Amino acid sequence: MEPHELTLAQALELLAKKEVSSVELTQALLARMEATEPSVNAYLTTTPELALEQAQAADQARAKGEAGPLCGVPAGLKDVLCTQGVRTTCGSKILENFVPPFDAFLVARLKQAGMVLLGKHNMDEFAMGSSTENSGFGPSHNPWDLDAIPGGSSGGTAASVAAGTSLFSVGTDTGGSIRQPASHCGVVGMKPTYGRVSRFGLVAFASSLDQAGPITRTVADAAAVLQVIAGHDPADSTSAPQPVPDYSAALGRGVKGLKLGVPAEFFVEGLDQEVEQSVKAAMAVLEQQGAELVPISLPHTDYALAAYYIIAPAEASSNLARYDGVKYGMSVRREEAGLLDMYLDSRSQGFGDEVIRRIMLGTYALSAGYYDAYYGKAGQVRTLIRRDFDQAFEQVDAIVGPVTPSPAFGLGQKVDDPLQMYLSDVFTLSTNLAGLPGMSVPCGFSAKGLPIGLQIIAPHFAEETILAVGAAYQEATDHHHKRPPL
């Protein structure tokens, strides 16, 4: 097996047995990047020298018996996570040259665990998008079909894990941005409960929805990464104080006796037939293993998209106000131009169309006279959606369904139709609005060879249930062993 085909667990095993060194592994992945990056474009920034330095340090630590849980494993990270000394662009021209003076909480945790940083992954600008086509630096390509989108906004991250240029990674999910690209790229993507992973150093898109989580090849790998990044952080006031369980212990639990809810609202017109078949087949596998499938209803699902596109842009319009050309990032200063010109020039040249569209949507929704009708109402809808899930979880242990309405679409296909683009997150948005954990697990391929994902959603802080279901599924299937033809 080639190094770039390894799972995180396999790499750690080889490293532990000293069958490979971190430097060798890192060199192999750097070589893989050279081979695949021209066609995949998963990275915005690569840090080969830093990576080799960290790999060397990891090998030394391991030799001294001081290996952390991810010691010596090379990976890139979504470029929305602040990395001290390594530029962090958020996929935006406005931050093209921004180098954070600090690490995100989870980046510090990963470093401490011994991760080797290969670089920063491409993404939709400020995590706004579902295809990476909104990146200020050109889109990423789906490793399974270079003419297809990898999904988004963590598209570069999912593509990198699929292409083998990261042996694991961390993305962020505001409305589906981990699960949707994971589904499109045939990898595992997990959005933890809101508050489970600190947001400190995660550049905000919509603060009440943003959550970071692992993107990996297997469910077991996702558990290992979550173990490292989860936990309370006093620097994030919305971070959860709950103790972090041993996630690996949940992997072998199986699904026997678990009740899995199947929401009627997720199997509706517009759902691609191949997706429906794969997802239903996956549910049958779980049933065979002893789970009970229970039909449920999440009656307010239809309103999730509308509520999301009020709440997320409203928060974004405020969060993104700081990019003004005054302190850091792009600053356009013309001769004889005043303060307002600097604001307008910097922001209109620094931000892409989708970001500007959402800032305008959010600004409008918060304006005097409109607040109650839009932001206020969206907040009420959010409560109803949360209640839908609460009621469902009185009957079932987890919910299963599709991640996306269709497999990855073609690059350029929806780029001029934002509403169509927004609809690709229709099954993932509501979990963000409710703050719930959710995961995408590869569950098959379309006739064209594009991956399809199964979504598993659980109650707040029931990541273990998700991991148990996902691991049981992967135990019985081998979709996750397939590698793209790159």
Added chain:
Amino acid sequence: MEYEAVIGLEVHAQLLTESKIFCGCSTKFGAPPNTHVCPVCLGMPGVLPVLNQKVVEFTIRAGLATNCAIQPKSVWARKNYFYPDLSKNYQISQYELPICLDGWLDIEVEGENRRIGITRIHMEEDAGKLVHDPSQPVSYVDYNRTGVPLMEIVSEPDLRSPEEAGAYLRTLRDVLIYLEICDGNMEEGSFRCDANISLRPVGQAEFGIRAELKNMNSFRGVTKALEYEIRRQRAILDEGGKVVQETRLWDADQGKSFGMRGKEEAHDYRYLPDPDLPPLVVDEAWVERVRSELPELPGAKRARFMEAYGLNDYDAGVLTAGRPLADYYEAVVAAGAPPKAAANWMMTDLLGALKAEGREIGQAAVKPQGLAELIALIDSGAISNKMAKEVFAEMMATGKGAAKVVEEKGLTQVSDEGELEGLLKEIFAANPEEVEAFKGGKKKLMGFFVGQVMQKTKGQANPKLVNQLVNKLLGE
């Protein structure tokens, strides 16, 4: 027509915490630009605010001292507007649900009590400061002040004159200083005031159209700006005109206010609850703990000083004008000085000297123990009042103790009866006419004899004793 002014004040008080409201940076004033900053207060991408609990505690203190209801749950809100001194281009504040509601403060105007309603108190972060280059059209930003905690105290429109407004401001400032949560310095901007003012015909219940006054940076400025605004609005109303609702900036140098252009004040702040901060929950136990630790407030202390020390209203007012001054006074009394004498010495000599030196009570070279000692020397007759003034001046200048100064200067009062009798006999012998006249009932001559003794003793004779001796020797 007779008009009545309707005034409400909004006070911004800077809280005396060591660190900023949402990060660990120092709040110290006067540091070189951009040295008290960090990624959080600079609003860098990815940073998050963490509430400084001290800010909440201080605001609860202010709320309790102004009889507010402390809200069990209040909400942080973002106030969105673009300005270069605002690093995130939004200010974290409280909007619909502030921490304190419905309080009041009693003030005294011309001997009469007035109860002024307090609508609300909320917490928020301060912005930075723009520094304009005088030689070229360039401005710089100093973010040191960004994130310094502020408390906004909004009064009801209960004030009816510039004098009442001034009294309210002074009373409020005294309370905040007593609570040790604000230094009350208007010039440095740690105690700022905006005013809303309208006029209405006397007897009319509904309010007129108001103007908002800003940029007053002294108590005098507030009073002057309000007086100016009353004249301005009255002139408009008298001519049958309509007051325009607007924000006006006070120009202290010109003694005038100027309306801001409509465009500048047409803000839509697009408030939204801050998703980075959970609602602030203050439980009953916290409120009770803060309540139990509240210091005695100026009004209560003044009443107690009158009651316990027999001071008149005026003296009690002066001595309770500041907590350090009041503490000093009580320390002097505790060290054994009679309350009235202690009050006199402090109000005339000590405060006078401090004023001349430009110092605060805490910096006085004479400590309470020293002043008590000086007063004891007078009472025991060891020195005269006149000498005591000289001793006091020396104590203030050198920091030496009263007894030591008396000894060094050889100021001990002549209280030796034998010595004084001897002197008096000489004086009587030299002035037989005066002696006869005194004996004949011309008691005014007492002054003459005492003066003679003082001359011979260079002022060191104990005048009380001389009095007694004259009466004794010239036969009562």
